[in-house]
Amino acid sequence: MVDDSSQQKLLTTTTTKMVANQQTTPAPVMVEPAKSYFTTTFIKMFSAGTAASIAEITTIPIDTAKVRLQIQGESSTSIAEARSSLKYRGMIHCIFTISKEEGFSSLYRGLVPGIQRQYCFCGVRIGLYDHVRKMYGDTSQGKPKLLVKIAASITTASSAVLMFQPTEVVKIRMQAAGKKLRYTGTLNAYQTIFRQEGLKGLWRGTSTNVTRLSLVNCTEIVIYDYIKSYALYKNWMQDGVPLHFVSALGAGFITVMVASPVDVVKTRYMNSATGSYKNPIHCAVSLLKNNGVTAFYKGFIPSFTRLGSWTIVFFLSYEQIKKYLNA
Numbered sequence: 001m002v003d004d005s006s007q008q009k010l011l012t013t014t015t016t017k018m019v020a021n022q023q024t025t026p027a028p029v030m031v032e033p034a035k036s037y038f039t040t041t042f043i044k045m046f047s048a049g050t051a052a053s054i055a056e057i058t059t060i061p062i063d064t065a066k067v068r069l070q071i072q073g074e075s076s077t078s079i080a081e082a083r084s085s086l087k088y089r090g091m092i093h094c095i096f097t098i099s100k101e102e103g104f105s106s107l108y109r110g111l112v113p114g115i116q117r118q119y120c121f122c123g124v125r126i127g128l129y130d131h132v133r134k135m136y137g138d139t140s141q142g143k144p145k146l147l148v149k150i151a152a153s154i155t156t157a158s159s160a161v162l163m164f165q166p167t168e169v170v171k172i173r174m175q176a177a178g179k180k181l182r183y184t185g186t187l188n189a190y191q192t193i194f195r196q197e198g199l200k201g202l203w204r205g206t207s208t209n210v211t212r213l214s215l216v217n218c219t220e221i222v223i224y225d226y227i228k229s230y231a232l233y234k235n236w237m238q239d240g241v242p243l244h245f246v247s248a249l250g251a252g253f254i255t256v257m258v259a260s261p262v263d264v265v266k267t268r269y270m271n272s273a274t275g276s277y278k279n280p281i282h283c284a285v286s287l288l289k290n291n292g293v294t295a296f297y298k299g300f301i302p303s304f305t306r307l308g309s310w311t312i313v314f315f316l317s318y319e320q321i322k323k324y325l326n327a
Contacts, residue, residue: 043325045127051317052118052126055310060114061107062306065094067175070267070298091302102179110174112186117167124160125153125217126318129225132156149225153217161210166190166202168209169270176271197274205270208280212262219258220307224251224315244319245312252311256304261296263303 056063065088072087088094098106133152138145161168170189173182183189193201227247228239237243269283277283287295 041128041131044130044322045123047318047321047325048127049119049123051314051321052122053115054317055314056114056118057111058313059306059310060111061095062091062302062309063114064098064107064109064175065091066302066306067172067267067271068094068098069302070264071176071271072298091305094302109177110171113167113171113174113189116186117164117171120164120167121160121213122314124163125156125213126221128156128159129153129217129221133225146222146226149222150218153222154214157213157217158210161206161213165204165206165209166193169193169202169204172267172270176267201274205266205280208262208266208269212259212266215259215262216255219255220251220311223254224248224311227251241316241319244315248312248315249308251315252308253304255311256300256307260300260303264296264298 069088069091088097095107129152132155133149136148136152138148138152170186170193173193174186174189177183183192190202197204224247227250228243231237231243231247232239237246265280265284265287268287269277269280272283277286291298
């Protein structure tokens with residue numbers, strides 16, 4: 001027969017073991033299911049397109065001024081004639097002149113195809129960049145691989161142009177028009193170009209734009225990605241808005257320095273009438289002969305103002321949208 005003290009001791013021991021087991025048994029952890037490859041890709045493409053559209057709406061008046069500055073004097077046959085026939089004396093003067101003569105809304109001409117272009121171009125060239133970069137062997141761990149980043153950026157940029165070049169052609173044609181409008185609207189622009197010039201007209205300047213956008217991607221997104229990843233690798237800054245701003249500012253400046261000459265040739269060639277130039281190289285040679293070397297940097301200030309601010313607005317928006325959507 002067991003006395004009361006033994007029963008009490010046995011009960012105390014059993015209770016202690018039960019409490020200990022409850023304390024050592026880990027609580028079940030709720031794990032969110034991982035997003036599929038296609039879901040993550042779609043979110044990044046959507047985020048890139050949306051961020052690019054925000055940046056486009058913010059900076060398109062400057063871009064319109066840049067286009068007008070780049071194409072002025074294109075009908076001149078000598079450097080002297082080109083300089084004497086200049087209508088705009090700089091970005092600010094160009095913006096004020098367009099607003100005065102054509103109305104403030106003219107600065108936003110080309111916004112619709114511009115947004116179409118940004119969703120298509122950036123959705124591919126930036127939205128797919130991370131996946132192509134990883135596919136080529138550059139992961140987020142370890143020291144950044146610059147050459148792999150460049151290869152990935154060229155791949156996505158070229159793909160974007162080959163698929164969606166018509167949006168670029170229509171945007172530039174509508175921005176370049178003065179008081180005498182060439183098209184009644186975006187849809188009419190697509191229809192008119194196709195009717196008068198065929199598919200070749202809609203894909204006019206594709207080779208030049210592939211070169212230009214590859215350069216832009218190699219500097220814009222690669223420099224941004226490299227500055228950001230290298231700063232994180234060296235523990236110089238934490239991943240956040242300040243780092244995104246610094247990376248975007250550096251990327252924007254270098255991009256304009258590298259891509260400006262190609263951008264001028266692209267704009268002139270795509271805006272020109274059929275037969276004006278044999279090809280982009282002929283356009284570049286004619287520009288050099290008739291307007292001089294400085295013509296390749298026409299509109300540099302608005303280019304830097306526009307692309308620098310565009311890059312900052314884009315990457316800040318892109319990072320926040322991705323974070324919000326948990327991409």
